[in-house]
Structures are given as structure tokens and as C-alpha cells.
Amino acid sequence: xxxxxxxxxRLIAELGRLPGVGRKTATRLAFFIxxxxxxxxQALARALADVKQRVMFCSQCxxxxxxxxxxxxxxxxxxxALLCVVEQPQDLLAIERGGGFHGRYHVLHGALSPLDGIxxxxxxxPQLIERVKRTGIREVLVATNFTMEGEATALYxxxxxxxxxxxxxxxxxxxxxxxxxxxxxxxxxxxxxARRYEIxx
Amino acid sequence: xxxxxxxxxRLIAELGRLPGVGRKTATRLAFFIxxxxxxxxQALARALADVKQRVMFCSQCxxxxxxxxxxxxxxxxxxxALLCVVEQPQDLLAIERGGGFHGRYHVLHGALSPLDGIxxxxxxxPQLIERVKRTGIREVLVATNFTMEGEATALYxxxxxxxxxxxxxxxxxxxxxxxxxxxxxxxxxxxxxARRYEIxx
Numbered sequence: 001x002x003x004x005x006x007x008x009x010r011l012i013a014e015l016g017r018l019p020g021v022g023r024k025t026a027t028r029l030a031f032f033i034x035x036x037x038x039x040x041x042q043a044l045a046r047a048l049a050d051v052k053q054r055v056m057f058c059s060q061c062x063x064x065x066x067x068x069x070x071x072x073x074x075x076x077x078x079x080x081a082l083l084c085v086v087e088q089p090q091d092l093l094a095i096e097r098g099g100g101f102h103g104r105y106h107v108l109h110g111a112l113s114p115l116d117g118i119x120x121x122x123x124x125x126p127q128l129i130e131r132v133k134r135t136g137i138r139e140v141l142v143a144t145n146f147t148m149e150g151e152a153t154a155l156y157x158x159x160x161x162x163x164x165x166x167x168x169x170x171x172x173x174x175x176x177x178x179x180x181x182x183x184x185x186x187x188x189x190x191x192x193x194a195r196r197y198e199i200x201x
Numbered sequence: 202x203x204x205x206x207x208x209x210x211r212l213i214a215e216l217g218r219l220p221g222v223g224r225k226t227a228t229r230l231a232f233f234i235x236x237x238x239x240x241x242x243q244a245l246a247r248a249l250a251d252v253k254q255r256v257m258f259c260s261q262c263x264x265x266x267x268x269x270x271x272x273x274x275x276x277x278x279x280x281x282a283l284l285c286v287v288e289q290p291q292d293l294l295a296i297e298r299g300g301g302f303h304g305r306y307h308v309l310h311g312a313l314s315p316l317d318g319i320x321x322x323x324x325x326x327p328q329l330i331e332r333v334k335r336t337g338i339r340e341v342l343v344a345t346n347f348t349m350e351g352e353a354t355a356l357y358x359x360x361x362x363x364x365x366x367x368x369x370x371x372x373x374x375x376x377x378x379x380x381x382x383x384x385x386x387x388x389x390x391x392x393x394x395a396r397r398y399e400i401x402x
Contacts, residue, residue, distance in 0.1 A: 002294070004272035005265050007255040011248040017241065019233050020226070030252065031291055032220050034265065038253050040218065045249040047212040048234065052242050054208040055235060064206055064235065071205035090232055093203070 008034065060131070062107040062124045064089045072105050079103040081138040085128065085157065087111050087145055095143060103141070106131065111149035112156055120156070128157070132164050139167045146173065209235065261332075263308040263325045265290045273306055280304040282339040286329065286358065288312050288346055296344060304342070307332065312350035313357055321357070329358070333365050340368040347374065 002009045008030055015026035033041055057063070058070035065071065072078065072092075082103030086092050092105050108123040120126070132140065142157050144150035158168040174192045175184060203210045209231055216227035234242055258264070259271035266272065273279065273293075283304030287293050293306050309324040321327070333341065343358050345351035359369040375393045376385060 005256060005267050007248070007251040007267060008265060011252045014245040014248040017245075018230055020229070025221070027291070028221070029219055031289070033249065034252060034256060041249050041253050044215040044218075045246040047208070047215040048242050048246040048249075050208040051212045051231065051235060052239050055206060064209060066206050066208060088232070090228070 057107075061105045062109060062127070063092055063105060077102075081136055082141065083131070083137045083139070084141045084143050086143050087150060087153075091143065091145070103139075108144070108153070111144055111147070111153040113149045113152075123153075125157070125160070129160065132161060132166060137166055139169060141169045141171070143171050258308075262306045263310060263328070264293055264306060278303075282337055283342065284332070284338045284340070285342045285344050287344050288351060288354070292344065292346070304340075309345070309354070312345055312348070312354040314350045314353075324354075326358070326361070330361065333362060333367060338367055340370060342370045342372070344372050 002012075011030045011033065012023070012026045015021055015029050016023055018026075021029070033044075054066045055064050056066070056068060058065045058068055058073055060069045060073040063070045063072060067074075079102055083106055084092075084095060084101055084103055085106045085108060086095065087108055087110060089107055092107060095101050095105075106124065106128050108125065108128070110118055110123050112118060112120065112123070128140075131137065140157070140161055142154040144153045154170055161168050173188070174195065175181070175188065181189065203213075212231045212234065213224070213227045216222055216230050217224055219227075222230070234245075255267050256265050257267070257269060259266045259269055259274055261270045261274040264271045264273060268275075280303055284307055285293075285296065285302055285304055286307045286309060287296065288309055288311060290308055293308060296302050296306075307325065307329050309326065309329070311319055311324050313319060313321065313324070329341075332338065341358070341362055343355040345354045355371055362369050374389070375396065376382070376389065382390065
């Protein structure tokens with residue numbers, strides 16, 4: 001029915017490739033874009049082109065950046081001896097939002113998933129080992145997700161780093177702030193029970 | 202925290218202007234775009250630019266089109282005497298999907314809304330009157346939405362067209378297919394009760 005408007009059909013198809021955008025949403029977005037002033041749409045098109053041209057991965061930590069090394073690798077006041085390993089740049093940003101971490105980062109760009117053909121060489125794991133060898137890192141905090149793949153990656157890294165003079169740590173498991181026991185999964189709950197601690201009063 | 206990646210920050214801001222896209226979704230989309238092959242992103246940027254350059258409004262019915270007059274105004278087998286008035290191009294497409302209409306269309310590009318400063322001249326109402334004057338239209342089916350604004354527009358049009366030799370009709374109100382009486386609003390229900398009809402058997 002949009003046969004006579006091929007450019008609109010194509011925009012709907014392109015928007016529909018984005019994650020979480022189905023055909024209905026893509027159509028709604030396309031009609032919105034059609035009704036926007038031309039400048040707004042140009043700004044979006046330019047932002048798309050710019051991001052692909054300007055953003056690269058930091059040569060040290062593989063976080064996204066426009067200047068190499070990135071902000072976190074350049075900062076003089078961060079602890080060189082403490083390295084936090086995350087799956088994705090978004091995870092790094094989440095930890096930064098938390099505000100409690102002042103070491104350096106290393107972004108793997110994924111987690112081990114043999115079924116999907118993602119082995120250690122598809123991730124920035126060789127580069128991580130190089131970094132541990134080369135620099136004075138004393139603790140590697142593995143902050144991969146608490147999923148099957150994230151846990152497997154953490155276990156793999158802890159074995160790989162066993163022969164190096166570093167502590168390999170993991171974020172604490174347990175019941176999240178505001179967590180309601182009734183709705184928690186049984187694994188989290190039984191784990192929290194096993195790792196219960198004395199109340200200091 | 203994305204200070205060192207201004208192009209990414211800008212893309213997130215631009216995506217965040219789209220309807221229904223909040224900051225979290227915009228960030229997710231931006232990181233997805235960052236990880237896509239460059240060709241895919243270029244295709245999206247080009248589709249955005251193309252749609253603004255190529256799509257125009259049909260000079261007869263004001264539907265979106267790349268060729269003037271549009272597909273529906275060019276079709277030789279459509280009833281010239283029956284004109285369906287809709288608020289938006291999307292509404293026209295919805296009616297076409299239904300498949301029961303074989304007349305012509307007229308797209309108003311909105312509905313009357315005095316509180317938002319949208320009067321008859323902000324819509325394609327003068328052009329509609331011209332069309333009714335000029336051509337052999339015998340029925341104007343007002344298919345504006347069943348909202349306050351859509352109803353007001355329908356009433357306004359019916360008064361405006363009173364002096365012309367045309368029937369002014371409206372889509373039937375009632376209970377939609379699959380409608381569950383328990384969850385219907387009382388206005389629809391009382392209206393459907395008032396307009397009840399004899400079962401033909």
C-alpha cells in the first residue's frame with residue numbers, strides 16, 4: 001500500500017532492523033520523521049554518520065572513545081593496580097554511575113559462548129593477558145554479567161590468570177537493594193543464605 | 202560519563218527525540234548502531250535523507266507520495282463520487298488494509314483542536330471544500346478518529362458541507378470484533394445499545 005512511496009517503505013525497513021523496533025513502531029517513527037522539520041532529520045542522519053566515523057576503541061582498554069587513549073586510561077588519579085573487566089562499554093558506564101570504582105577498565109566486547117562460536121580469541125582476552133603481563137596490575141575484578149556466559153567467562157579468566165601474581169575477584173552475589181524475597185529466584189536466595197553474614201552492631 | 206565520546210552522546214540525544222524512545226532505549230540503539238557494519242548505518246542515514254527529499258504530498262488528496270498525483274488519485278477504477286476524509290496518511294493505510302473502500306481519499310493532516318491553536322485553515326479543509334465544489338462528489342465519508350478532536354472535526358465538516366449536494370456520512374460506532382463487554386467503556390456500550398438492530402434470520 002506504500003508502493004507509491006518507496007523511500008518511505010525503505011525507511012520503515014531500515015528502522016525495523018533496530019533492536020526492539022517492530023514493523024508498527026518503525027511505521028510510526030517513519031511518519032514522525034516525515035512530519036519533522038528537515039533540519040531535525042538531517043541532524044539525526046549526520047549523528048549516525050559521525051558516530052561511525054569518529055568513535056573507535058581505546059587501544060588500552062577497548063572502551064568506546066573519540067580520543068586514544070580514552071578518558072579512563074588517561075585519568076592520572078585512577079588506581080593502576082586494580083583492573084575491572086566488563087563485557088560491554090554499557091557495563092563500564094553502569095559501574096561508573098555507581099561511583100564506587102576508581103581503578104582501570106578492560107572491555108571484552110562479549111562473553112564466552114561456545115554454542116555461538118564465541119571463543120577467547122573473539123573477545124579481548126589475549127589483550128587482557130598481555131596487559132596483566134606488561135603492567136603492575138595486582139587485582140583483576142571480573143565484572144561480567146551473572147548469566148551462564150558471564151559466569152563461564154569469569155571462571156575461564158580466573159583459571160587463565162592463576163599463574164600470574166594477581167588476585168582475581170568477582171562482584172558480590174546476593175539480594176539487591178529493595179529486593180522482595182517473595183519474588184526472588186531460588187538460586188539467588190539459596191546463595192544469599194549460604195553467604196549470610198553477622199550483623200555488626 | 203560519555204564526555205569523551207561526544208558523537209555518541211549526540212546520537213543518543215537525537216534518537217531520544219523520536220516518539221516513545223527514552224534515554225535508555227536511545228542508549229541501547231546507539232550502542233547497537235555502533236556495533237553494526239558501517240554499510241547498515243549508511244543505509245539508515247541515506248533512507249532518512251531520501252525520505253525527506255523524495256516524499257511530498259499529493260496535490261489532490263494530500264496523501265504522502267513520490268509521484269504527483271498519488272497512486273489512489275491516479276487509479277482509474279476508483280469511485281470518483283465517494284470521498285473518504287481521514288486525519289492522517291496512516292489512517293488512509295488502515296482503511297486500505299481493511300479493503301472495503303473503493304472511493305477516493307482526502308487527508309486533512311490533523312483534526313480541529315482550538316486549544317492547540319489548530320483551526321480549519323491549519324488543516325486541508327479549504328482544499329476539501331474546493332474539491333467538493335469542483336468535482337462530482339456525491340458522498341463525503343468523514344473517517345476522522347472517534348476522539349474529541351475527530352468528532353468535532355466531523356461535526357464541523359458536516360455543517361460546512363450542508364449547503365452542498367453531498368451526503369456526509371460517518372463510520373459506524375459500536376462494539377469492535379472480538380470486543381469483550383466487560384472491558385468496554387460505558388459510552389461505546391450505551392451507544393451500541395441505542396443503535397441495536399434486528400437480527401436477520
